[in-house]
Amino acid sequence: MNGPIMRLDDVSVVHRIKGAGLFGHGSVQALNGASLEIRAGETVGVVGESGCGKSTMAKAMVGLQRPTSGSIIFEGRDIWSLKDRERRSHLGRGVGMIFQDPAASLNRRMPISQVVRDPLDVHDVGTPKERTARVRDLLDLVGLPRSAADVLPSQLSGGQRQRVSIARALALEPSLVIADEPTSALDVSVRAQILNLLLDLKERLGIAMVFVSHDIQTVKRVSDRVVTMYLGRIVEETPADRLPELAVHPYTRALFSATPGLLDPIDPIPLVGPVPSAANPPSGCPFRTRCWKATEVCSELMPGPMLAAEGHTYRCHHPVPAGITTADLAASARAATADLVKEPS
Ligand SMILES: Nc1ncnc2c1ncn2[C@@H]1O[C@H](COP(=O)(O)OP(=O)(O)OP(=O)(O)O)[C@@H](O)[C@H]1O
Numbered sequence: 554m555n556g557p558i559m560r561l562d563d564v565s566v567v568h569r570i571k572g573a574g575l576f577g578h579g580s581v582q583a584l585n586g587a588s589l590e591i592r593a594g595e596t597v598g599v600v601g602e603s604g605c606g607k608s609t610m611a612k613a614m615v616g617l618q619r620p621t622s623g624s625i626i627f628e629g630r631d632i633w634s635l636k637d638r639e640r641r642s643h644l645g646r647g648v649g650m651i652f653q654d655p656a657a658s659l660n661r662r663m664p665i666s667q668v669v670r671d672p673l674d675v676h677d678v679g680t681p682k683e684r685t686a687r688v689r690d691l692l693d694l695v696g697l698p699r700s701a702a703d704v705l706p707s708q709l710s711g712g713q714r715q716r717v718s719i720a721r722a723l724a725l726e727p728s729l730v731i732a733d734e735p736t737s738a739l740d741v742s743v744r745a746q747i748l749n750l751l752l753d754l755k756e757r758l759g760i761a762m763v764f765v766s767h768d769i770q771t772v773k774r775v776s777d778r779v780v781t782m783y784l785g786r787i788v789e790e791t792p793a794d795r796l797p798e799l800a801v802h803p804y805t806r807a808l809f810s811a812t813p814g815l816l817d818p819i820d821p822i823p824l825v826g827p828v829p830s831a832a833n834p835p836s837g838c839p840f841r842t843r844c845w846k847a848t849e850v851c852s853e854l855m856p857g858p859m860l861a862a863e864g865h866t867y868r869c870h871h872p873v874p875a876g877i878t879t880a881d882l883a884a885s886a887r888a889a890t891a892d893l894v895k896e897p898s
Contacts, residue, residue, distance in 0.1 A: 560591075562623055564622070564625060566618055584613065585785035593728065598793065599763060599772075601782035627729070645675065649729070649730040650722060650732075651722050655718045661706050664702065665717055670685075687724070695750060712739055728760060737766065737767065770812055778864065781808065783840050784840070797810065803844050810879045820879060823890055824890075826842065836852050838869070845886040851871070
């Protein structure tokens with residue numbers, strides 16, 4: 554299958570906040586007009602600073618967050634137009650979710666065998682005997698000893714618990730796994746093991762994956778395509794092997810320029826000030842208040858998606874021209890923002 558297995562079409566999520574704003578209420582646009590396609594077997598990485606909407610998008614894809622507008626089509630069905638029960642069944646069978654913190658996402662009173670078996674019971678898959686055998690296979694698949702079946706999550710290490718989460722996410726043979734920071738709550742020593750397990754299983758089972766992470770180096774390594782988000786918007790979608798030097802959005806360049814190990818020498822592009830509040834975003838392009846290339850048009854108009862190359866789209870009025878290195882960009886950003894950016898003391 555070459556077409557997308559999941560398609561997001563102009564998806565927005567607005568949270569109402571009680572007790573905020575002049576009249577005792579306000580809103581946060583956590584996701585703003587996100588459009589994205591996920592194809593069978595591919596890995597799409599999602600990067601961006603804290604609060605840019607990565608988790609909100611992931612939750613909408615897996616059925617945990619209803620969009621305020623827009624549609625999400627998974628395997629031919631518009632998931633948010635389905636009745637709750639149908640949606641749970643369609644997504645539950647087709648999409649697995651791996652959360653950041655396995656300690657919080659596993660029912661602490663259930664023995665591991667039941668945690669892994671739960672999706673099979675809920676979706677009434679196979680006979681009781683087949684379910685028991687499937688749990689054994691899943692524990693083998695994720696490298697847990699069979700003795701782990703009888704213990705509680707609290708009796709396992711963090712890495713082992715994340716193996717349980719992976720087994721549970723794979724129980725119904727999904728075609729798509731959404732992994733939201735799957736290794737960041739783990740000890741550094743086991744992160745690589747869990748990441749390698751996830752990638753190995755994804756490859757062997759031909760699953761597509763959405764990989765949300767702050768760890769930009771890892772995202773680049775594991776992804777086919779990388780989506781950059783800023784203040785609820787997807788601002789660039791780039792084939793991973795073109796990163797960082799062929800990214801054309803100033804924000805993608807800035808984000809990657811501050812990541813050790815990608816450019817030698819590392820030369821961070823300075824940005825002005827913090828990320829604005831999602832409750833009160835700037836007009837036009839949300840990045841313009843921190844962007845050294847911004848002009849008047851940026852405050853008036855959010856740029857539409859534009860095509861840089863096959864599989865490479867961006868939303869920017871002043872994309873970085875081809876051939877400009879990050880070092881050149883860092884120099885021009887420093888010159889443009891010299892009086893605005895405070896050097897760290
Ligand atoms: N339930 C909620 N109610 C109100 N605001 C929310 C809610 N969930 C998220 N937000 C806000 O929506 C925005 C996007 O949040 P989200 O968690 O999706 O970002 P993120 O990129 O995943 O951040 P992080 O990397 O820190 O997990 C943030 O401003 C956040 O404070």
